[in-house]
Amino acid sequence: MTTTTRPSTRASEPAPRPPRRARGGTRATRVLRQSGVVAGLLVFAALTSFPVLVVVLGAFSPESEVLSWPPNFLPSRFTLDNFDGLAARIPIALQSWNSLVFAGVVTASALVLNSLAAYALARIEFRGRIAVFTVLIAIMMVPFQALLVPIYQMVSALGWVNTLAGLVIPRAADVAGIFLLRQFFITLPRDLDSAARIDGAGELRVFWSVILPNAKPALLTMALFHFVGNWNDLLWPLIMTSDSSVRPLTAGLALLTGSATGVAPYGVMMAGSLVAILPLVVLYLLVQRRFIEGVAMTGMKG
Amino acid sequence: MTSTAAGPAYRAPRRLGGGGRRPDNSRQIATRERSRTLRATAFLAPAVAVIVAFVFVPAIVALRLSFTDASGFGEASWIGLDNYATVFTDPATVRAIANTVLYAAMYGPLVIAVGLGAALLLNRRDVPLRGFFRTIIFLPFVISMAVASLAWAFLLDPNLGLIPYWLGGLGIRMGDVFASTTWALPAVTAVAIWKNFGYFMVIFLAGLQGIPRYLYEAAILDGAGAWRRFRAVTLPGLRATMTFVIVFAIIGAFQAFDQIYIMTQGGPDRATETIVYRIYTDGFRDFRMGFASALSYVLLAITLLLGLIQLRVGTKRERDLE
Numbered sequence: 215m216t217t218t219t220r221p222s223t224r225a226s227e228p229a230p231r232p233p234r235r236a237r238g239g240t241r242a243t244r245v246l247r248q249s250g251v252v253a254g255l256l257v258f259a260a261l262t263s264f265p266v267l268v269v270v271l272g273a274f275s276p277e278s279e280v281l282s283w284p285p286n287f288l289p290s291r292f293t294l295d296n297f298d299g300l301a302a303r304i305p306i307a308l309q310s311w312n313s314l315v316f317a318g319v320v321t322a323s324a325l326v327l328n329s330l331a332a333y334a335l336a337r338i339e340f341r342g343r344i345a346v347f348t349v350l351i352a353i354m355m356v357p358f359q360a361l362l363v364p365i366y367q368m369v370s371a372l373g374w375v376n377t378l379a380g381l382v383i384p385r386a387a388d389v390a391g392i393f394l395l396r397q398f399f400i401t402l403p404r405d406l407d408s409a410a411r412i413d414g415a416g417e418l419r420v421f422w423s424v425i426l427p428n429a430k431p432a433l434l435t436m437a438l439f440h441f442v443g444n445w446n447d448l449l450w451p452l453i454m455t456s457d458s459s460v461r462p463l464t465a466g467l468a469l470l471t472g473s474a475t476g477v478a479p480y481g482v483m484m485a486g487s488l489v490a491i492l493p494l495v496v497l498y499l500l501v502q503r504r505f506i507e508g509v510a511m512t513g514m515k516g
Numbered sequence: 517m518t519s520t521a522a523g524p525a526y527r528a529p530r531r532l533g534g535g536g537r538r539p540d541n542s543r544q545i546a547t548r549e550r551s552r553t554l555r556a557t558a559f560l561a562p563a564v565a566v567i568v569a570f571v572f573v574p575a576i577v578a579l580r581l582s583f584t585d586a587s588g589f590g591e592a593s594w595i596g597l598d599n600y601a602t603v604f605t606d607p608a609t610v611r612a613i614a615n616t617v618l619y620a621a622m623y624g625p626l627v628i629a630v631g632l633g634a635a636l637l638l639n640r641r642d643v644p645l646r647g648f649f650r651t652i653i654f655l656p657f658v659i660s661m662a663v664a665s666l667a668w669a670f671l672l673d674p675n676l677g678l679i680p681y682w683l684g685g686l687g688i689r690m691g692d693v694f695a696s697t698t699w700a701l702p703a704v705t706a707v708a709i710w711k712n713f714g715y716f717m718v719i720f721l722a723g724l725q726g727i728p729r730y731l732y733e734a735a736i737l738d739g740a741g742a743w744r745r746f747r748a749v750t751l752p753g754l755r756a757t758m759t760f761v762i763v764f765a766i767i768g769a770f771q772a773f774d775q776i777y778i779m780t781q782g783g784p785d786r787a788t789e790t791i792v793y794r795i796y797t798d799g800f801r802d803f804r805m806g807f808a809s810a811l812s813y814v815l816l817a818i819t820l821l822l823g824l825i826q827l828r829v830g831t832k833r834e835r836d837l838e
Contacts, residue, residue: 244642248642248643251637251640251642251643252643252644252645254633254637255634255637255638255643255649255653258634258637258649258653259649259652259653261710262652262653262654262655262656262710262714263652263655265664265667265668265671265710266655266656266659266667268667268670268671268678269663269666269667272670280676281676282676283675283676283681284681285676285677285678285681287678326562327562327563327566328563330559330560330562330563331559331560331562331563331564333559334555334556334557334559334560335560338552338555338556338559339552340549340552340553340555340556340557341549341553342553343556346560346564350567353567353571353572355819355820355823356571356575356816356819356820357767357770357771357815357816357819359771359773359792359795359812359815360575360578360795360812360813360815360816360819361570361571361574361575361578361812362795362796362799362800362808362812363578363581363795363799363805363808363809363812364573364574364575364577364578364581364809365570365574366799366800367577367588367805368569368570368573368574368577383566383570384566384569384570385570386562386566387562387563387564387566387567388567389567389571392563417555417559421559442657442658445660446658446659446660446661446662447660448660448661448662448773448774448777448778449773449774449777449792449796452777452796453796453800464660464662464663467662467663467666468662468777468778470666471666471669471778478669478670478673480670480673480676483666483670484666484667484670486666487663487666487667490660490662490663491658491659491660491663494658494659495655495658495659497658498655498657498658499651502651502654505654505657505658506650506654506718509657509715509718509719509722510718510719510721510722
């Protein structure tokens with residue numbers, strides 16, 4: 215797309231390769247091409263990290279410098295004023311906690327309910343299994359945005375608006391999660407449960423001490439995606455909560471933009487953004503391989 | 517979300533094997549089967565209850581609502597297809613649908629091209645620091661669209677932002693993109709591309725790993741240049757990945773909301789209103805819940821259509837492979 219969209223020439227490695235056809239090239243051309251590739255990657259890396267850096271630096275900059283022209287990338291001094299300003303505008307600690315509880319409880323419940331359902335679909339040969347699975351697949355395509363109105367009405371009728379129940383229960387299980395786990399459970403060797411069954415293990419025991427321990431990568435992947443997805447979700451908490459004391463952080467941040475005093479309080483917004491992304495960035499850096507393999511996994515099924 | 521057809525077919529061989537158990541008589545078979553069904557039901561029940569209550573039932577309720585003038589207050593009356601007629605004739609709504617299509621038409625090809633470009637660069641084994649680059653490029657995946665939108669709104673702010681400032685230094689005058697009816701939609705699209713292209717990169721990387729190396733070696737022996745190898749080996753090798761990725765990108769594009777809510781609120785002059793943005797404003801700000809439901813069903817129909825296309829292409833591919 216941009217500069218060097220060279221197709222992958224893995225063949226240009228020093229492997230035993232006939233010396234003709236200068237594609238692998240002399241040492242000089244190879245070094246040249248390599249630096250071209252590195253330059254391209256640097257452009258991509260700069261593109262993705264630059265806005266993140268701006269958020270981090272902006273969060274610690276004095277408000278006057280954030281709102282000055284010409285803008286400066288590096289602040290003259292570091293300050294925590296923006297965080298004070300943030301705390302004055304939204305209940306930041308409470309909303310962070312709300313995010314943690316919301317994303318955490320959805321994830322925990324999805325782990326339990328989805329894996330139970332996936333186990334039945336993958337490991338129990340009951341009649342109608344294919345029918346159930348087909349119906350679930352059809353449902354998987356329904357975007358939740360299309361169901362917001364009736365779901366809101368139901369949640370409202372149950373008196374769950376502005377409660378954790380309203381945020382969590384409609385998302386306590388989901389077809390995409392069941393599908394992901396089912397596809398993984400099905401690849402585990404049959405002998406695993408046969409052996410346990412011969413030892414007299416019941417269904418729950420096979421599920422709990424045979425399948426689950428062997429499915430840790432898939433479970434972790436699903437958990438990470440659910441946690442990140444819900445922590446970052448905007449539309450859902452925007453609709454299910456109106457009281458800022460029960461709002462998760464992502465929806466809370468949206469209120470900062472609506473200050474309508476002319477100039478947007480960017481310093482405060484950057485501080486809020488930093489609080490919102492920090493836990494996930496740390497999580498990502500700790501277990502990034504799981505994230506990346508998880509994405510590759512979902513892509514491969516296509 | 518993904519395919520789908522692989523499911524039942526994939527499972528078949530094991531079923532035929534019957535698990536190796538050979539029951540002695542038919543009564544025993546029936547009992548065992550009943551007990552298996554019972555156990556399976558118990559395992560499925562909690563998740564299925566949630567899905568029925570919060571997907572299945574709402575889908576039916578939304579359909580019914582879409583034929584009414586429901587406002588969320590008082591009695592709703594049946595108005596037949598009026599809401600659907602409005603969806604396709606009201607200029608503002610038609611504009612929102614057109615905006616969404618335009619958004620998808622920009623987002624889909626670009627996010628795929630950028631993602632593929634990054635994947636091709638990163639797939640080379642002679643590149644130093646691959647892990648580092650991959651980590652950084654994939655980073656926006658964990659950053660919410662809301663935060664990405666705040667950051668980009670700041671960067672592009674004509675009075676404060678670094679990008680207009682730097683471009684000004686190069687002699688390029690940049691106005692307020694979010695106040696321009698021409699540039700606001702491309703701008704909100706660009707933020708989505710920024711946030712998501714790393715995701716597509718990772719999917720393409722997985723696809724690229726699946727292309728056998730000897731194909732490249734053979735192409736080199738045949739004297740194929742880089743572009744030729746890309747056209748003749750890489751692209752065909754990525755066909756399965758491409759089908760998935762294209763539909764996935766377009767379905768995602770039809771759900772655009774967050775960055776519009778944060779950056780433009782649908783403006784200027786409705787230039788960035790999308791289908792989901794209208795579902796939100798009609799349903800939850802203006803309380804036209806019947807109308808919002810009709811719009812929801814339009815979204816649902818588009819999504820299911822795209823899903824079906826994916827399913828068909830997917831099964832055709834499987835058939836071709838056999």
